[in-house]
Amino acid sequence: MTKVHHFWGSRLVLACMLLLGLTATQSAGAFYNTTSALGTNTNEIMDDDASAPFIDLMKMSLPFREARQLNKGNIQYDRFGWPTRISEGGQAGTRFVSKLPAGTIPRGPYIVLYDGEGKLDYGNDATLMEHMPGRDTIMLDPGKDNELNATLFIKATNPGNHLRNIRILPPGGICSGNPFQRVASAGQCRGDYLAFEQHSGKIIFNPDYLTYMKDFRVIRFMNMSGITRNPVYAWEDRASIDQQTWGGAEGIRGAPMEVMVELANRLHADPWFSMPHAASNDFIRRFAEYVKVNLDPTLKVYVEYTNEAWNGIFTQHAYVKQKGQQLRLDTDANQAAWKYYSKRSVEVFGIWEQAYRGNDRLVRVMSGLVGSTQMTKTILSFEGAYRYTDAYAVAPYVYGDTDALRKARSVSQIFQVMTDPKYPHSLPNEIKSIGKQADTAKSFGVDLIAYEGGQHLVDWNTKSDNQHPNNLFYQANRHPQMGVIYKRLLEGWKQAGGKLFVQYTSPRIYRKYGSFGIKEYITQPDAQAPKYQAMIGFARANQCWWDGCSGNVLVRHSKPVLSLEAMKTQSEPLDATAPMYEPIHGEPPPFPMGNIPPEQVASAAPTERILVSMQNSPNEQYVMGGNASIRQVRDRHDVFQGAASYQLRSVVNGKIDGTHDLAAMWQASWDQQNLYLRVGVEDDRPEISDSSVPWEDDAVEVYLDADGSRNAQYDQRNDFHFIFSLKDGKVALGKNSPPVGSVQMNHNVSRTGNGYVLEVTLPWSALRVNPRPGHRLGLDVHVDDDDDGGDRDGKLTWKAQQDESWRNPSLFGGVILGE
Incomplete structure (x- = not known):
């Protein structure tokens, strides 16, 4: 109990401890995902996240501080982001859902609960139906445009008892023994009925989200944790359960670790945590200790230092490059960056191993470009890092060639570009790159896994969602032929020597920033989602084929004594055609505010x-x-x-x-x-x-x-x-x-x-x-x-x-x- 209090330090300690009451109690063999060869990436927490992971819509809202176009007058805030003072005639506003396709979340009456005294108002597709102290009923209806947008405004608040702890909850609830299905009333439950209004602190997760996630063995929390371009260093600055929202801009958004661990427990899925690039040793140690105490002991943990440290559009790349040059790890700036990434990764692994008192349940992951075995060799060989590494992760994306895609005038031409061997990132060439990486990883005694992967149809030069070739990209992602490409990619991955494949990404809306969602929204019928059908079909036909996949203890390879040839790091040029953009939800890369890398x-x-x-x-x-x-x-x-x-x-x-x-x-x-x-x-x-x-x-x-x-x-x-x-x-x-x-x-x-x-x-x-x-x-x-x-x-x-x-x-x- 002392340790739990030390980590949480929140007024919601009791409520969050009750989460354990919903943790599934089946044996490991009873879960859908026990033998799955697939994982999934989560999405960033934002008001337009069509995966809708949380019951409380306020947790995905725009922070009041960021919603300046909705705010008026002078506003002061408490440390959790709730307005404490609003000048007369002013208002503090937020968007709590944005651009969601009809059906993503249920249409109907929602309950708004709050503490404190003040006046709330609602806009767009949200209308007030009934008001009582501490409780409003609003109607959410997407209307004729079949798109849901909703705003909330604080028109006045009592500085001595300001409005706070606002929760926006859907109708109905769940039966206590089945968190995967929402029900309208207690009459649909044989056992205890848990209404969303009374039990949101226990339920937390959208049943539709849990239903989607249940087939994946691994959950990569990189997006949900909000580490991209996040300079967090101190433990005190981590995401808090008490925050007004877990959404917002880069560097602000991010779910608390308590919530991510609980999601892994509920789904009996191995979590994959990416540590922030500037996090202190104390931060990493406390994070690891919390996971050790609170994660289901039958689960493994994938541990990675930052995300895409090689990618020049990210501040984490600039950070590792700077560190590598300061330490004089190499005269070449990129080689110095890769070597520092390798060095810091091993340090991070060591901190986790100390917390776990060993590494039986730890999968220590480094990652790099699928098209560069030079990078792989540098990272794994530097100071013998391969000896402390279990898996090397790459991102096999298929698209062919960006210039050729811009010239396409039909969906069939899109698929021709994606499969034509003359293009560097066509399906056959991507499978060849996978084979080279698998051989390289094997020579170091590590597994090859995919931290991301799938199609990569996106043109970052487009300025609007409807600009060519975006509409062709959307059509291609909805076409059955895309399912065929996914099936062939996964079969090629397995045949080439790859193991775990973590697809990118959870359901999200198709826009100019890419069509990366495996579905377009969380409740989209499977028949309308060819990528999802192909992946689930592959997983069910190809139960994980490597030793230790379904257990909680990693089966490791013996580490070789490397020859000079195996450690050679200048064997090939860096793949200049590789995608240099992380698929960013709702924000154009590389720097959304016009900054210069x-x-x-x-x-x-x-x-x-x-x-x-x-x-x-x-x-x-x-x-x-x-x-x-x-x-x-x-x-x-x-x-x-x-x-x-x-x-x-x-x-x-x-x-x-x-x-x-x-x-x-x-x-x-x-x-x-x-x-x-x-x-x-x-x-x-x-x-x-x-x-x-x-x-x-x-x-x-x-x-x-x-x-x-x-x-x-x-x-x-x-x-x-x-x-x-x-x-x-x-x-x-x-x-x-x-x-x-x-x-x-x-x-x-x-x-x-x-x-x-x-x-x-x-x-x-x-x-x-x-x-x-x-x-x-x-x-x-x-x-x-x-x-x-x-x-x-x-x-x-x-x-x-x-x-x-x-x-x-x-x-x-x-x-x-x-x-």
Whole structure:
């Protein structure tokens, strides 16, 4: 009991412990998936997830903080994301379902339960039917467009007892002995009836979701856990059961580990956990210890360090590349990245083995490109990593060739491209690549498995769902011939030497981002889903064929003594035609907010102290789709060594006549004592200073929300507005800023040619926060420009799109402290 309390630390401890009451009690041999050769990837938790995994629709909703287009007025939030204060006439809104095909979830009356006092309202396809204190009844009806969209608004809330713990629950329930089928009433149960309204904390999972998942032996939680571009480092920053939602943007969304473990227990499916790329050893240890205590002991655990560390569109790739170069693991940047991935993977495996007091139930997984045995050899051979690895995972995707697909004018032509041997990722060539990988894996004494796989018909250059060739892709995925391709892929996989195949992915809507769903929505009839039929048919006709598949103890191969030839890592070029995009649900890759991958930008010239150069691009390093990454100090004598630089690009006030008039960049770093900030400015006419207030002359404004709350008004605690005057070097506080107290803040302005550099040291004690890797800040940098005296001529900003930051911290940009 002491251990359970240590891990959970939640007001829902009791409710979540009751989950165990629904865990299936059959013997292992009684489950559908005991001998299945297939696994499935989960989806990201979002309001348009057509797999609809949870009974409580609020857990898939858009966070109130993110739903800015639905919000009005000034809003403050508690630490779980519930609005605590809303200004008069304002509202806090969220989408809790979006674009779901009719039938994905039941049409009818839903119960909305909540704690606290306030006023709720509903929109789109949700209408209020009945109101009682703490309980509303709403009707969800997709209407004539056969698409369900629904919103919820908090119109007012009592700050002393704010609205919170909102749950949106469907009609009916389940019979206690059968969580796979929803029923309308107690009369349909022979035993106890569990209504969704009274027992949502026990039931948790949508019965239709459990029905779909029951045929898969392994569940890969990479998407559901939200690790993509997620810089989480500290255990305290993990996903919490108490959060308003488990959905949202990259780096925010993610199910708590308690929920993922419980899903594996319910389904008697082996979980596959991908550890976040920047997670601390303490994070990984506590995660492993929780799984050891709470996972069904008859289940194995697949353990992987991050996801697609080789893929240049992901921040985890930039991270392992940086780490590999820092450790000087190789002079080639990619080889250094792969070697660090290998090294860190072995460290992660070791932490799990300590928690499990051995490795009998652990499947230690490394992964790479299906078309590159060079990568495989590098990863598995580095420092003898193969000796601590059980499986090497690849992603066999079939599509043929992107340019050829764009020229197709019929579904039959799509299938011709997918199967023509002249195209590098056609079905026959993908099976050949599988065979090469199987031979390579065997030479290292590890199994070949698939972490993802299936068709990969997607054109990332398209701008709309209906742009060619997207409609042909949708038709092809609905065509019986696609089922034939899946059958041939799986048969080729088995024949070539592959073992577990984890398909991509759970039911999801077909859109321009791909048609990756094995079904289009969770309740889609099997007869309409040829990919699903083919996979389930294969699984039932081909029970897992490798030793140890159906048991809870892994059967390992003996490890060979490698020859120099086997360890050769330059035997072939990297496959440049491989898909370099993770199928992203609802967001266009590679960077949905227009950011630049680190590999595609040049570093600022090191010879000038000034940061800005009109001839050089900034070295911007973004994470989670739009947050700047600030690294820890590496050299106390040069605190900005290796720091990324970020360019100011927006004009929000007046006029800036191009970069020859004004240009600016900022850099930052941190340690346990201070936040360090440097702003470099190039100005054709600096030091104009004739106004009574600093922002009307040449000046730098720094905005900081030290706890990252980014509310719509200053909180008088740690939301700051600093104004640094170029005229006299003094600093002023904006009128909404709290005082910084007696703590010393150091700053210095130095002139360089046609510009100047501001350096600031801000003690964390003055900002009233305790820093740690993964901590989020709100930050923005503005530069005021006055070329001819009088009022300023213009203002340049990093993130703000309007000149309201002096009173609205929600306009600040996002920053995350890195390692």
